[in-house]
Amino acid sequence: MVLCAVRQHLLRGSRGAWARFLQRQSRGCVYSSVHGFQQEEIREKLQAFPGGSIELLTQESGLAVLTINYPSRMNAFSGSMMVDLEERVSQLEGWTDGKGLIVQGASGTFCSGSDLNAVRALSNPQDGMKMCMFMQNTLTRLLRLPMISVALVEGRALGGGAELTTACDFRVMAPGSVIQFVHKHMGLVPGWGGAARLVRIVGSQNALKLLGGAVKVDPELALQIGLAEEVLQREGAGTPLQRAENWLSVYTKGPAPVIQAVKKVVLSGRELPLSEALRTEKDVFGTVWGGPANMQALASKSKHR
Numbered sequence: 241m242v243l244c245a246v247r248q249h250l251l252r253g254s255r256g257a258w259a260r261f262l263q264r265q266s267r268g269c270v271y272s273s274v275h276g277f278q279q280e281e282i283r284e285k286l287q288a289f290p291g292g293s294i295e296l297l298t299q300e301s302g303l304a305v306l307t308i309n310y311p312s313r314m315n316a317f318s319g320s321m322m323v324d325l326e327e328r329v330s331q332l333e334g335w336t337d338g339k340g341l342i343v344q345g346a347s348g349t350f351c352s353g354s355d356l357n358a359v360r361a362l363s364n365p366q367d368g369m370k371m372c373m374f375m376q377n378t379l380t381r382l383l384r385l386p387m388i389s390v391a392l393v394e395g396r397a398l399g400g401g402a403e404l405t406t407a408c409d410f411r412v413m414a415p416g417s418v419i420q421f422v423h424k425h426m427g428l429v430p431g432w433g434g435a436a437r438l439v440r441i442v443g444s445q446n447a448l449k450l451l452g453g454a455v456k457v458d459p460e461l462a463l464q465i466g467l468a469e470e471v472l473q474r475e476g477a478g479t480p481l482q483r484a485e486n487w488l489s490v491y492t493k494g495p496a497p498v499i500q501a502v503k504k505v506v507l508s509g510r511e512l513p514l515s516e517a518l519r520t521e522k523d524v525f526g527t528v529w530g531g532p533a534n535m536q537a538l539a540s541k542s543k544h545r
């Protein structure tokens with residue numbers, strides 16, 4: 241609760257319209273102390289399961305790359321990586337020049353979900369719920385970042401890894417890659433918010449099939465049901481990351497405040513009831529109307545007459 245309140249205070253000061261949106265959306269977090277969630281308590285518990293890392297590269301282009309890095313475990317999320325991810329999301333929330341984000345896995349595969357060793361150690365209901373709330377808070381904040389995000393799926397995105405792909409605005413897939421919600425095979429359902437987001441991406445009937453059947457979603461099926469936007473063909477120029485950056489750059493070309501405003505108005509349209517979404521759109525519009533990019537565009541157009 242403290243962290244969410246602090247973030248809320250900071251955002252209110254610096255970006256009023258966006259802060260009001262987060263305020264309307266439960267402070268940017270889903271869970272707080274009123275839900276029995278103590279962020280620092282679960283952080284300490286998760287830190288007890290070390291291994292791997294979450295790397296973040298922010299670039300002058302305004303595109304950041306977040307890498308899930310635990311190749312010896314197929315990029316499974318250790319407990320400390322869950323804490324790392326929350327810290328990287330906090331960094332991105334403070335990145336005022338950010339326009340786009342690519343989430344990828346190291347060594348040519350995306351992520352094989354929770355580290356099963358940590359899962360076994362956290363298997364009691366209380367700890368499981370706390371890990372679930374921690375990851376739901378983090379992935380909700382990831383999806384709400386005021387930048388356009390894309391999951392670059394190579395190899396396999398399994399379980400929590402599949403859920404992580406749904407916490408990005410888009411998914412692009414390499415040939416031969418697979419997104420699979422394997423939870424049923426674990427006697428589980430998604431716990432990191434993946435089911436709620438999947439329904440909003442592919443619809444409830446496709447979501448039921450993917451979860452009920454633990455379907456291996458290849459790029460062709462992903463395109464067909466709207467889970468992926470693009471298949472990065474092998475003959476494409478450059479590495480899969482370069483091709484993903486090229487894809488994303490089409491939608492992030494322009495001043496950061498304008499691109500951030502685009503994400504904010506779409507996000508509020510997606511999450512808020514119509515009247516609130518309209519009010520948020522008005523607020524965000526007010527942050528760019530008469531702004532540097534708007535004035536420059538007007539000046540250039542007046543020259544053309």
Ligand SMILES: CC[C@@H](C(=O)O)C(=O)SCCNC(=O)CCNC(=O)[C@H](O)C(C)(C)COP(=O)(O)OP(=O)(O)OC[C@H]1O[C@@H](n2cnc3c(N)ncnc32)[C@H](O)[C@@H]1OP(=O)(O)O
Nearest residue numbers: 312313314316352353354355356357398399400430431432
């Ligand atoms: C909310 C969801 C969340 C949760 O409930 O907490 C979850 O995500 S539960 C976990 C869901 N994920 C899985 O069930 C995937 C488990 N892994 C696999 O099925 C396979 O490893 C693979 C990913 C399909 C790859 O298979 P393969 O190519 O045959 O390689 P290996 O199986 O030999 O794996 C190499 C190496 O990596 C270790 N590994 C892989 N995944 C995990 C994982 N999720 N947790 C811990 N370790 C993992 C695997 O044990 C191998 O290590 P070594 O045995 O030491 O070589």
